[in-house]
Amino acid sequence: MENKVIDIKNLTKKYALYAKPKDRLKEALNPFRKSYHEDFYALNNLNIEVAKGETVGFIGENGSGKSTLLKIITGVLTQTSGEIKIDGKISALLELGSGFNPEYSGYENIYLNGMVLGFSREQIDDMVDDIITFADIGDHINQPVKTYSSGMFVRLAFAVAINVDPDILIVDEALAVGDLEFQLKxxxxxxxxxxxxxxxxxxxxxxxxxxxxxDRVYWLKNGEIVNEGDTMEVTEQYDNFLKKKSLTSIDRERTMVEEHTAADIVEVQNAEILNENLEPLEMVEQDSTVIVRVEYNVKNINIKSPVLGIAIRTIDNRYVCGLNTLLDKKNIPWEKGKNVFYLRYNKMGLLGGEYYFDIALFEENATVPLVYKTKYINMFITGKYVGEGIVVLDHEWKEKV
Structure with missing residues (x-):
């Protein structure tokens, strides 16, 4: 990677965990160096590269190591092992105002923080007016910080962090603070x-x-990098991981009537998703044509006007779209033995992520299932970040209609 400003190799942060407070003393005084602790790896052998001008995201559950990593990069913590090379001045929107002296005025804290960041007094002189204007806390700038409201404190801390012209800015859940006007700034x-x-x-x-x-994303889990790369690809995998984790147990196959009764009537033999050329699809591009092919084996032909239903659900079991041949006034083949029927989605407008299809065959009122297969086909949709929610509806922005 050219123009690297951050180069991290084999970064590890290890903590010793003691079951009892006295175990720490016992370990320190033990003449045979007996261990009374367990090792906990907050970070384990991380390798990260960031180029100049990149905006790199870090995602992961609480406790995954994100905050520990940022604190090591900013110098708040020291790594147990590994190498970090940083080219440029860093400013961090982490724990806003953590370096402020409550006895100093806001004005004095601007200089204090600037010097901690490595700026000379002359350099801070050039920045101080912009910081004060950005914070917009009036005459309170000359009062001790301990007299500030929480809102004023955050405004000043954010103004200092964002206006010191760093080469590298670190943002941890702190992009928009204060009132609406300040958030816009x-x-x-x-x-x-x-x-x-x-x-x-x-x-x-x-x-x-x-x-x-x-531009790129690193996904951390238990102090290790699970995946890194393209933003949409990694965030989709992470999003699906979270959804799957929150799922309650859902049976792979569900029958709403007695199993032996359904098996005596019809069985779903196979279902698959295809493209326009009837070729199997592994990944579905957003807005492309998707065809679902359902193969079912009829054992009892004495069923009047049977109905085929296909439903799309999200990985966390939200109902997206359910269609059936009764609503669309279509008859399906019902010959003894193998039968095949197709459902064509002309434009799969779902947003990127993982989905699945339920496949069911019903009696003529589409109420009693003869067989119901849930989560029978998985569908992975890839696409650009063009909207939020589940589906992108066909739309057009205009000044006049």
């Missing part, structure tokens, strides 16, 4: 950073924010 400044070829490390639990801002 924060977002405007953040956009200015991105457009001026600054490097940004961005951590958020909001997947859509990661998709809006980041």
């Amino acid at each position: 924060c977002m405007e400044k953040f956009t200015e950073f991105r457009n001026s070829n600054k490097t940004i490390l961005f951590v958020s639990h909001d997947i859509n924010s990661i998709r809006r801002f980041c």
Whole structure:
């Protein structure tokens, strides 16, 4: 990678966990160096590269190691082992105002924080007016920080962090703080950073924010990198992981009537998703044509006007779209033995992610299932970040209609 500003190799952060407080002392005094602790790896052998001008996202559940990683990069923590090379000045929107002295005035804390970040007094002189204007807390700038409201404190801390002209900005769930007017200023400044070829490390639990801002993403789990790469690809995998984790147990196959009764009437032999050329699909491109082919084996032909139903659900079992041949006034073949019927989606407008199909055959009122297969086919949709929710409806923006 050319123009690397962050190069992390084999980064590990290990903590010793003691079952009892006295075990720490016993270990320290033991003449045979007996261990009384267990090793906990907050980070384990991480390798990360970030180029100049990139906005790189970090995702993962609580406890995955994201905050530990950022604190090591900013120098708040020291790694147990591994190598970190950083080219440029860093400013972090982590624990806003953590370096403020409550006895100092806001004005004095601007200089204090600037010097901690490595700026000379002369350099801070050039920034101080912009910081004060951005914070917009009036005459309180000359009062001790301990007298500030929480809102004023955050405004000043954010103004200092965002206006010191760093080469690398680290943002941890702190993009928009304060009232609406101040939030707009924060977002405007953040956009200015991105457009001026600054490097940004961005951590958020909001997947859509990661998709809006980041060029690449690292997914951390239990202190290790699970995956890294294209933003949409990695965030889709992470999103599906979270959804699957939250699922209650859903049977792979569900029969709403006695099993032996259904088996005596009809069985679903196979179902698959195909493209326009009737070729099997592994990945579905957003807005493309999708054809579902259902093969079923009829054992009892004495069923009047049977109905085929196909439903799409999200991986966390939200009902997206259910169609059946009764609603669309279509008759399906019902000959003894093998039968095949197709459902064509002309434009699969679902947003990227994992979905699945339920396949069912009903009696003529589409109420009593003869057989019901849930989660029978999985469908992975890939596409650009063009909307939020589940589906992108056909639309057009206009000044006049």
